Amino acid sequence: MRRVTIEGFAEIPPVDRDLDHDEVEGVRITTAGALEQAGLGRDDVDFVCSGSCDYVMGRPFSFAMAVDGIGAWPPKAESHVEMDGAWALYEAWVALQCGDIDVALVYAFGRSSLCDVGEVERMVLDPYTLAPLGIDSLSLAALQARSLMEAGASERDFANVVARNLRAAGEAVDVQTLLAAPLVRDPLRAHDGARRTDSTAAIVLRADGVGPAITGIAHAVDAHHPGMRDLTRAPSAAAACAAAGGTRGVEIAELHTPYAHQDLILRRALDLSEAVQINPTGGSFVADTPMVTGLARIGAAARAVREGAGKALAHVTAGPLLQQNLVCVLEAS
């Protein structure tokens, strides 16, 4: 495989409700920022790929106007996935593997404040057999957490995950206080879910550059229906991780965990030892923007490598209960 490096990463810092930037502005600011870090200009970009979701933005073709943000003139080779930007980065990595281009620009945007994220997630469910049951994503997550408890996990384990993430982000938090909070769906409490935010992020990839190198990137999907899966496992995460070269030597892992208990499932699926530092950024409990958070995890892992880590891993998930997973492994150049 051709060596591909991350040369720039910029994001609009995630907030609960971003009233300062529309998506075109966000895309313009972050793509310009990532290119500046890379020491490249707009004309150097051979391929652009983005990730967003129409239902999150509340409109069809939400990506169409965002093209203004990259200034696609003269016209650009440009594509879009209706997925987290991490998969747009994967598509760009594949394009760079073809060997005929050298620089790719990837961006993603999302807004929790424009939609009811839970309602959007409910509309992902099989429209014939699952959605009509009226089950929402939080209830599904509670079923998964319950399955884990039947396999030996406890509510305290979930609270520990939340506390560890929030402390990493500098928030003072006490497990006992967390456990005193009311249940919203037994056995889950409100803080067990991700903090939904608005943000935009962009990454510049280059063939054989000087930044952190992507030494493995892969993704896979599991069956959709919860009844067809062992909810305590994430086989597609394990498969993606193996295809990305495994976790041997990984010092830092940025995991995408929409719910606290999923940290336990992913540690096992990705075979992460106690020695691995997980989510120094605070992960999803500090910020989780639909369609952006995965690209931001990869950006955070790249930043960790730039700041001295030898090897870092980024993980992103999509779909109900960790149905789809992508793993990206980065190493210092």
Place this chain on the structure above:
Amino acid sequence: MRPCAVIGIGQTHHAAKRPDVSMAGLVREAVLRALEDAGLDFSDIDAVVMGKAPDMFEGVVQPELYLAGALGAVGKPLLRVHTAGSVGGSTAVVATKLITSGVHERVLTVAWEKQSESNAMWALSQQFPFQPPTTAGAGGYFAPVIQEYIRRSGAPAHVGWQVAVKDRQNALKNPYAHLKIPDISLESVQASPMLWDPIRYLETCPSSDGACALVLSADEAGCRDPAWVHGTAIRSEPMLFPDRDEVNPRAGSDCARAVYAKAGITPDQLDCAELYVPFSWYEPMWLENLDLVESGWRAVDQGVTALHGRLPINMSGGVMSTNPIGASGMIRFAEAALQVRGRAGEHQVDGARLALGHAYGGGSQFYATWIVGSEKP
């Protein structure tokens, strides 16, 4: 770059409503036909790339997740592409890159739309602050652009009717086509109601339920007559800016020039082309935009683009006869491949060896093309 072969092609019988199948059933119908054509089964496939237009056309968010089982994607990589109307083409381009990059050996790609699940006119007509309203659907958006083409070129009105008749006559030869209008004539097109001046009812595309699937491979994999991908190209430009030429968009012509360069050909070497023509007048417009002829309307008027003309266009009956929006681009790409494989049946162009597939989307701003040939490049 490694070569890429199209070794399996499948599509559904397209119709205004396919109440006999679920979305999964619709997709599965095309996928199983493509696998059967390739002589492969799901275990031979390394990855799946699915495309469709806005999720608001069916009301299911990221339906590829629910379809993972039906697509045979469980345990494998699954990508979801969405680039507006060009998506069927863009999806095939992404799948091609998975092969030419050396990442995978065999890739299944599928594009679909089940428009009867919702109302495409509604999904295409939402209004947003500070943006021009497109409340009259796609026809309302494109009619003024067509008027400008007619003004510039001085084309007579019957050119639009000619395209409408030709495409519907081609569709009669295609067992999968949606619209079958055996008695269509210039008179009946002219007499049909005006929808968006100058687009009459019989000059517009239908709304369809349908799917199309391709099996792409790094080698022949036992296929005796693969179509080889000689080049792909995509281009995008912003929808709105001063002085933008929507009649002859630069992204469209840049995309065509890029794909000719990649295939190492000049456009006059093409034996036929499937162009994304949702309204009759877009045939002469794209003929010029893609450098295929000097005057698009004269080519139509002289029968150049007829099935047995010098440069047959839309042998399948085109988008004018079948339009499951998300699949429409891939159906163009698939028809190009069918032609160079000599497998197009009654709508076969004799001796077709090089064919162009073309798709566009958004406000004439997103383009995807490929050139396929009977010879390995």
